Amino acid sequence: MTQDPKYIRNFSIIAHIDHGKSTLSDRILELTGTVSSRDMKEQVLDSMDIERERGITIKSQAVRVDYRADDGELYQFNLIDTPGHVDFTYEVSRSLAACEGAVLVVDATQGVEAQTVANAMMAMNADLEIIPLINKIDLPAAEPERVKQEIEDGLAIPADDAVLASGKTGAGVHDLLEAVVYDIPAPEGDPSAPLRALIFDSYFDAYRGVVALVRVVDGSMKKGDRIHMMATGIDALVEEVGARRPAETPMPELSVGEVGYLVTGLKDVSHVKVGDTITNAAGGVSEPLPGYREVKPMVFTGLFPIEGDQYEPLKEALEKLSLNDPALIWEPEKSHALGFGFRVGFLGLLHMEVIKERLEREFGLDLLATAPSVEYHVYRQGGEMISLHSPQEMPDPGEIERIEEPYLKAKILIPPDYVGAVMDLTVARRGTFVTMNYLSTTTVEMLWEIPLSELIMDYFDKLKSNTKGYASLDYEFDGYKPSKLVKLDILLSGKPIDALSFIVHRDKAYDRGRILTERLKEIIPRQMFEVPIQAAIGGRVLARETVKAKRKDVLAKCYGGDISRKRKLLEKQKAGKKRMKNIGNVEVPQEAFMAILKVDD
């Protein structure tokens, strides 16, 4: 039987990070009997190990639940749990396009924060009905009235009727489900028109090929239909359609207004493009649905296997991970210091950490990562522009006409007392103040323009510590602007180490060079010989430190001792070396590469 769209509700759950979306989704699954209490574990929808361990959502998850409302009718809810972290904002925008409504979750103890604003704006721009929900009301520090006021003043969303809830105790969750029925409009579409369905996510299944998550806008699709992907021009046969509840459950068809999955047997994810429109292969529509912006990596790092024989396995692992992650891009890179590896592009630092951790854990690789950098646009004399992903590729200064770097529009939310602290820090990071306004008596919103390269240098940690943890930050790409940038080389024992070089503003070069050489002196272990560390621009040395030579051989301690103890000691040494790489004849640990990111302000 075809589902009557009148009884369908499609909505996303959006929030600032940690405000409790995933916990709330758990309660919804439990209350609607989608997952039995027996099978209930924390954060059912966060399926990756890393998501569970870190308690963060990285991938959006669509799930279908049936809800018998107080009016006695059975409703089909399609709920999409979205990530809160700014790196994964693109996942949120995609999910919203599949919905008529959004539940905006705000922590009753934290109030409105930067991604609350950003996500609420996205939902408004997508014309969604927004249900504000004040969460964690079980906490003694909850201030629902203050938070209501912030939602009204800061976001211009009426909050008198905001749902008060606790994902932890389940309080208010029934109220939320009823609000979804009454406040979120049913989808509208033409059941007898040709098929138009939006692909809002896709993933690769080793047995079935690419699985697409779709929202049917008009028409319907069922097994055996021939479909056409409008952007890629690929035709395919529908092998299966169904709903995730949360396990994939086959259905006879997906009809107008429904959200579900589609299996076509296509093996190449690039053929099933997120944002593309699906129509019938014969007699289909000619006008696609509005798509989305392509995602573009913002941060690049070199990933090198510690053991040379892990190059091929690393390549295969990257290929596998890219199947499910359109934002992950990579190309081979050769470093004199580190050998063969890859230059990998990410959405941000969290995305980078997650991918590196997955490569190591799921694929058993030992990797060394160089400091992340951004994409610079270098204009040669004569006008040619090169996109620089790695400091190593920087042309000689004489060949360069100008360099441009990516800027962000950053939005910072803080209590008024911390305005000065944010000013000091952000100006020191080459930020330009744009404007400031009060969202409420307790929250100020500051807007800045800041180079992305400064932001990835532990800016967020500094911002948090300088504001006692109160600041929240959201940003978006704001284009390229010219900057006076230079390449800073690090030399060990007089030899420049390409993998340690980085690009920095000319005015900051001296300070950063000095800080880095001091840090490296602490990080690089003593060797059998003295190791001078220098920071230099071109041939000009800006700073110098020395790692003194080691005094004693470790084995000397066991002189005359028993052999097993000696072996143990050697093994311990070997394990300690794991995250080190021999560069020239100096052992350089992983922390040395990341030291570039730590800046004193």
Ligand SMILES: Nc1nc2c(ncn2[C@@H]2O[C@H](COP(=O)(O)OP(=O)(O)OP(=O)(O)O)[C@@H](O)[C@H]2O)c(=O)[nH]1
């Ligand atoms: N006391 C209390 N704690 C809660 C409640 N809801 C969530 N938490 C806790 O708040 C933290 C964050 O909850 P999550 O559900 O992971 O938050 P999230 O918004 O899904 O986080 P991201 O997916 O990473 O954006 C966890 O430690 C939860 O246990 C609640 O209603 N009451």
